[in-house]
Amino acid sequence: MKILALDSSGMTASVALMEDGQLVADYTVNYKKTHSQTLLPMLDTIVQMIGLELESVDAIAIAAGPGSFTGLRIGSATAKGLGLALDKPVIEVPTIYGLANNLFDTEGLIVPMMDARRAQVYTGICRFRYHRLEVVKEQCAVSVEELVRELNALGEKVTVLGDGVEPNRSYLSENLTVPWAEAPGHLNRQRAAAVAELGSVYYSEGKYVSAAEHSPEYLRVSQAEREQAEKGRSMREMEEKSARLRPADYGAGDSYED
Incomplete structure (x- = not known):
């Protein structure tokens, strides 16, 4: 194969x-x-x-x-x-899960972290059991604060990897109460x-x-899609506000058109 x-x-x-x-x-x-x-x-x-x-x-x-x-x-x-x-x-x-698979048979929890911007990371929690990758928490986009709270609650040692570790290293050091380590450089991407x-x-x-x-799994909409949605929402709000106006809302010198 x-x-x-x-x-x-x-x-x-x-x-x-x-x-x-x-x-x-x-x-x-x-x-x-x-x-x-x-x-x-x-x-x-x-x-x-x-x-x-x-x-x-x-x-x-x-x-x-x-x-x-x-x-x-x-x-x-x-x-x-x-x-x-x-x-x-x-x-x-x-x-x-592909990232987690870099650390085959590592003991404890494996936590890939990809920088998702907007104060979030793409992450998930995995472990190896009987030499097979097991998903503890499905991949998702969350804040580092939420991820750390969950890892502390699980109470197991953790290995982190991915480009989301570096910008959050200080926070992890200060707030993770469980033993943790970073994957070595040849396995962390x-x-x-x-x-x-x-x-x-x-x-x-x-x-x-x-x-x-086949289609990719983005987990959340892109910035361009968010901006387009916000623009559309603003336009709808303006249209709704305009529709609510009546001739009585205008002064003597104002005009009103349907």
């Missing part, structure tokens, strides 16, 4: 191929370039380096969100395009290899969709 995996959900761009449980190729770049510049060239490099025939893959695994809205769109469009062209299914791996491994588990369990059915 061959699983081609893509992850562009955060700053990191990553492509990997797993065949029969073995990692064949893994190309990961954590640098300030847009994924539209990196993802397809990285895939092409892997294809050339190992002589991969894309038609031979069984499925395409994608870090399906949450994460950067632009990054998710690029990754999902790439996975969907490949799936449609090759007639292959898409395995939707939640980004947070998104990796398509971890997505491929978890994707192979999902595939064996029949957890995949057709390429046409």
Whole structure:
């Protein structure tokens, strides 16, 4: 079984191929370039380096969100395009669980944290039980304060990872009452290899969709959509206020039109 995996959900761009449980190729770049510049060239490099025939893959695994809205769109469009062209299914791996899978068999709770801005993080709580990833808290967007309260209440040691740790490190240090540590640098960002491994588990369990059915999981609306909604709400409020006005509301020198 061959699983081609893509992850562009955060700053990191990553492509990997797993065949029969073995990692064949893994190309990961954590640098300030847009994924539209990196993802397809990285895939092409892997294809050339190992002589991969894309038609031979069984499925395409994608870090399906949450994460950067632009990054998710690029990754999902790439996975969907490949799936449609090759007639292959898409395995939707939640980004947070893919991140957690970097820390296979780590003891205690695994808490990925992605910077979601607006004083929130994309996160979830996982653990490994009998060598399988188990979800304790589904992935979500929450404040760091709420996350810390929940971890303190669970009372277990914690390992955190992801780009949401650094901007919140001081708060974690001051407010977490349970033992905690950060994942090492080679494991604390998104990796398509971890997505491929978890994707192979999902595939064996029949957890995949057709390429046409695939869409990313944003968890919340984008800033542009929020601004559009606020603009529409303001317009409706103005229209409702105008509709409530009557000629009597105007002074002698004012005019009123329907």
